[in-house]
Amino acid sequence: MIPAALPDDAELISRIRGLDLESKVRLLTGASLWRLPAEPRLGLAALTMSDGPQGVRGTLDDPADTGLLAPAPSAVAAAWDTGLAERLGEAFATEARRKGVDVVLAPAVNLQRTPVAGRHFEYFSEDPLLTAAVAAAVVRGLQRRGVGACLKHFVANDSETDRTRYRARLDERTLREVYLAPFEQVLAEAAPWSVMAAYSGVDDGAQSAPMTEHTRLLREVLKQEWGFAGPVVSDWSATGSTVASALAGLDLVMPGPHGPWGETLVAAVRAGEVPEQLVDDKVLRLLRLARDTGRLGTPGHNPPPSAASAVPAAPGPEEFGLLREVAARGTVLLRNQQDLLPLVPERLGSVALIGPNAVDPYLQGGGSAFVPAIRTVSFAEGLRAALPEQVHLSVHRGGDSRLGAPFGSGDLLADPDTGAPGVRADFFDADGTLIGGEVRRDGDWSAYGAFTLATRRVVLRMVLTLTEPGTHRLQVGCVGRFRVTLDGEEIWSGDDDRGVELVLDSSFHHPPLKDIELYVGDEPRRVALVVDLTVVESGGYNRFVTAQLRHAPPGPTSYEEIAEAAAAAAAADVAVVVVGTNEEVESEGWDRTGIDLPGHQNDLVRKVLAANPRTIVVVNAGAPVLLPWAHEVPALLWAWLPGQEAGHALADVLLGRAEPSGRLPWTLPSRPEDVPVPDARPHDGIVDYAEGVHVGHRAWDRAGLVPAFPFGHGLGWTHWSYESVALPPEPPVSAASLTSPAGGDGLKLTVELTNTGPRPGREVVQVYLEPPQDGVDRPVRLLAGFATVLAEAGARVSAEVHVPARSFQIWDTETQSWHTPPGRYRLHIGRSSRDLRLAVDAPVGPHRVGTRC
Numbered sequence: 069m070i071p072a073a074l075p076d077d078a079e080l081i082s083r084i085r086g087l088d089l090e091s092k093v094r095l096l097t098g099a100s101l102w103r104l105p106a107e108p109r110l111g112l113a114a115l116t117m118s119d120g121p122q123g124v125r126g127t128l129d130d131p132a133d134t135g136l137l138a139p140a141p142s143a144v145a146a147a148w149d150t151g152l153a154e155r156l157g158e159a160f161a162t163e164a165r166r167k168g169v170d171v172v173l174a175p176a177v178n179l180q181r182t183p184v185a186g187r188h189f190e191y192f193s194e195d196p197l198l199t200a201a202v203a204a205a206v207v208r209g210l211q212r213r214g215v216g217a218c219l220k221h222f223v224a225n226d227s228e229t230d231r232t233r234y235r236a237r238l239d240e241r242t243l244r245e246v247y248l249a250p251f252e253q254v255l256a257e258a259a260p261w262s263v264m265a266a267y268s269g270v271d272d273g274a275q276s277a278p279m280t281e282h283t284r285l286l287r288e289v290l291k292q293e294w295g296f297a298g299p300v301v302s303d304w305s306a307t308g309s310t311v312a313s314a315l316a317g318l319d320l321v322m323p324g325p326h327g328p329w330g331e332t333l334v335a336a337v338r339a340g341e342v343p344e345q346l347v348d349d350k351v352l353r354l355l356r357l358a359r360d361t362g363r364l365g366t367p368g369h370n371p372p373p374s375a376a377s378a379v380p381a382a383p384g385p386e387e388f389g390l391l392r393e394v395a396a397r398g399t400v401l402l403r404n405q406q407d408l409l410p411l412v413p414e415r416l417g418s419v420a421l422i423g424p425n426a427v428d429p430y431l432q433g434g435g436s437a438f439v440p441a442i443r444t445v446s447f448a449e450g451l452r453a454a455l456p457e458q459v460h461l462s463v464h465r466g467g468d469s470r471l472g473a474p475f476g477s478g479d480l481l482a483d484p485d486t487g488a489p490g491v492r493a494d495f496f497d498a499d500g501t502l503i504g505g506e507v508r509r510d511g512d513w514s515a516y517g518a519f520t521l522a523t524r525r526v527v528l529r530m531v532l533t534l535t536e537p538g539t540h541r542l543q544v545g546c547v548g549r550f551r552v553t554l555d556g557e558e559i560w561s562g563d564d565d566r567g568v569e570l571v572l573d574s575s576f577h578h579p580p581l582k583d584i585e586l587y588v589g590d591e592p593r594r595v596a597l598v599v600d601l602t603v604v605e606s607g608g609y610n611r612f613v614t615a616q617l618r619h620a621p622p623g624p625t626s627y628e629e630i631a632e633a634a635a636a637a638a639a640a641d642v643a644v645v646v647v648g649t650n651e652e653v654e655s656e657g658w659d660r661t662g663i664d665l666p667g668h669q670n671d672l673v674r675k676v677l678a679a680n681p682r683t684i685v686v687v688n689a690g691a692p693v694l695l696p697w698a699h700e701v702p703a704l705l706w707a708w709l710p711g712q713e714a715g716h717a718l719a720d721v722l723l724g725r726a727e728p729s730g731r732l733p734w735t736l737p738s739r740p741e742d743v744p745v746p747d748a749r750p751h752d753g754i755v756d757y758a759e760g761v762h763v764g765h766r767a768w769d770r771a772g773l774v775p776a777f778p779f780g781h782g783l784g785w786t787h788w789s790y791e792s793v794a795l796p797p798e799p800p801v802s803a804a805s806l807t808s809p810a811g812g813d814g815l816k817l818t819v820e821l822t823n824t825g826p827r828p829g830r831e832v833v834q835v836y837l838e839p840p841q842d843g844v845d846r847p848v849r850l851l852a853g854f855a856t857v858l859a860e861a862g863a864r865v866s867a868e869v870h871v872p873a874r875s876f877q878i879w880d881t882e883t884q885s886w887h888t889p890p891g892r893y894r895l896h897i898g899r900s901s902r903d904l905r906l907a908v909d910a911p912v913g914p915h916r917v918g919t920r921c
């Protein structure tokens with residue numbers, strides 16, 4: 069039996085003592101996609117886990133199971149406000165309770181190492197300190213209300229391509245100082261109750277292994293060195309071994325009930341390959357999680373019901389108000405010439421709202437983080453609701469930015485058997501016998517977990533009636549093994565035999581599309597389409613098929629739409645152009661290969677600007693996109709993937725009801741060739757972190773390049789004068805405390821600043837540490853602390869900024885410990901990484917840190 073590590077462990081250990089090996093091992097693999105096994109003999113209830121960082125999806129995989137859809141994490145980080153992030157964490161906890169969820173699979177603290185990373189929107193920042201501060205706040209909010217966080221994806225899973233196979237190769241200092249740093253800081257500050265081991269692997273020189281098997285990082289660093297006492301959960305279907313993963317420190321294989329542990333692990337324990345004590349330790353960690361989430365009862369009795377026994381009410385105005393506040397406050401005002409913003413509604417006669425994302429906003433990123441929203445407020449709806457009635461608002465797409473046409477629906481599709489609207493699906497077993505079927509109304513035919521074991525094939529049949537004369541574009545999207553015929557003739561087939569990989573690379577919701585052009589003359593044309601799909605067996609993700617039927621009728625070209633939008637802009641008092649990415653661009657499962665705006669959006673902005681100089685551009689994207697006209701437009705806002713309250717938040721900002729007080733949590737490049745890490749993909753199975761500790765803004769500083777907008781940049785409704793900075797008169801820390809294990813203590817700076825503008829405002833005071841450059845490869849400057857303050861017009865305020873000791877330290881690979889090289893450290897205080905207003909020296913001698921202003 070394992071020795072008790074924590075004060076309350078003795079009682080938990082005594083519970084485990086009575087259990088046989090098989091029963092203990094059974095607890096270490098999920099019972100289903102989202103549930104863990106229950107064990108009444110231990111008083112253990114079946115814990116439920118659910119994604120994720122944009123809200124709480126729940127476990128029903130049903131579009132009707134809706135919930136709060138928050139702004140994506142990079143938007144939350146852009147507010148640079150831990151108090152706000154904590155309130156969001158609390159709202160997530162209430163959602164989790166409402167949906168019977170005990171552990172939310174969030175936050176994700178991987179870094180935005182490269183702008184092309186597919187999950188960029190799901191991560192907070194390119195900076196480890198900002199990432200950690202915001203993530204710790206989300207964890208505090210969640211766990212304060214009894215819902216567990218699962219900090220993910222441990223570690224260096226910063227790319228998507230081939231994510232189950234690649235190894236991130238990085239040196240030990242980079243790993244410690246950059247990629248492990250947010251995990252370590254969140255654990256120290258907020259003690260999340262579980263951690264997720266990533267799909268990918270790490271080669272840090274000491275060991276090269278998939279993260280589910282990384283003994284050095286899981287067992288030695290996370291558990292032994294940092295004292296993490298909760299379970300390490302595998303990412304979904306990430307575990308590829310029995311003994312290696314069990315020994316390395318993985319505690320729970322998800323999903324289940326099948327997987328590489330079970331009986332094979334029992335046999336390995338019996339064969340002496342895995343000590344039984346290790347199995348006990350894994351069970352103990354799960355019991356701690358159950359206890360913390362209120363799901364551990366009395367042994368032998370019915371385990372406690374989910375806290376859903378007191379189910380919170382569905383979210384309403386209060387929660388919507390919080391999401392609106394987060395979205396508005398995270399919005400970054402990048403540029404505002406001649407104070408074009410905020411708009412004065414009384415002086416407006418007409419507004420032209422233009423752009424592909426004005427018509428179809430991109431509210432959240434794709435993949436496991438997706439939440440069916442309880443409601444959505446489009447940009448047009450939000451603006452209409454906020455503008456006085458007499459202001460005329462017109463909406464114009466200005467060209468298509470998607471490769472995929474809309475899903476076919478309505479009169480287009482008919483069941484060939486009955487003629488009723490829809491697509492007929494027939495289900496067949498292995499012998500080709502028809503065993504069921506259904507009719508669906510639209511051409512989005514994705515379903516997982518929806519088939520009985522007997523169903524092997526799904527055949528979709530439909531008749532399409534194309535009426536408008538001209539060229540119609542049809543698109544069929546399928547994955548796996550399939551055959552598509554049009555009027556009886558095969559036009560496409562697939563023979564991809566992969567299983568779970570088709571879920572993990574997001575082919576499931578993002579299948580390849582086959583384009584078909586059909587010409588229609590004066591008479592409507594009817595065509596028969598048949599899509600014959602083999603059901604994909606995808607392990608713990610169950611069994612699925614995907615087929616999409618998309619259709620674009622003949623219509624104006626993008627060129628014509630742009631001309632129409634420019635004409636509307638010319639006739640309006642002001643043009644608001646919303647450009648951005650969409651579900652084809654930013655998602656889990658793949659990485660981008662470039663950072664251009666999709667479609668003809670640059671052309672659109674230029675034409676609208678030429679038509680009306682009072683043009684405000686709003687970027688609706690999570691990750692950087694190039695804006696070649698950025699310094700030509702008078703007003704530019706970055707509005708992120710803003711979640712369900714998108715329209716209200718944008719209207720609040722445009723009309724000055726809220727201050728866009730966001731600051732960029734990453735650097736916006738102006739030229740593709742400047743991007744420090746332009747490629748996320750592995751080469752020969754390796755993602756090489758050759759840039760070392762010079763990540764994000766640190767790399768830009770090292771290269772001396774000028775970005776379009778620097779890390780930390782953001783204007784607001786007012787102006788600030790930085791008056792002075794002071795360290796406390798007595799040096800507050802000694803070198804000894806600067807090497808304290810958790811990197812605690814550190815320095816407290818007091819910054820005095822004045823709001824010199826005409827309106828109240830919120831300022832993010834940023835502190836960048838310039839370490840001595842004495843031979844050790846260190847960043848030119850690194851973000852070492854920040855604080856957010858509010859001040860009335862004309863008022864002077866003090867900001868207290870904590871600079872943790874860890875910011876001064878480097879990881880000493882020889883002694884395997886943190887170390888503060890002595891020398892002259894300079895602290896710069898400013899409004900962004902490139903707008904530094906004040907400085908103070910903090911010399912670190914062998915015994916103490918002194919101050920010199």
Ligand code: BGC
Binds near residue numbers: 120
């Ligand atoms: C993702 C995780 C997620 C899990 C469960 C995986 O594909 O990488 O972030 O929590 O699925 O949905």
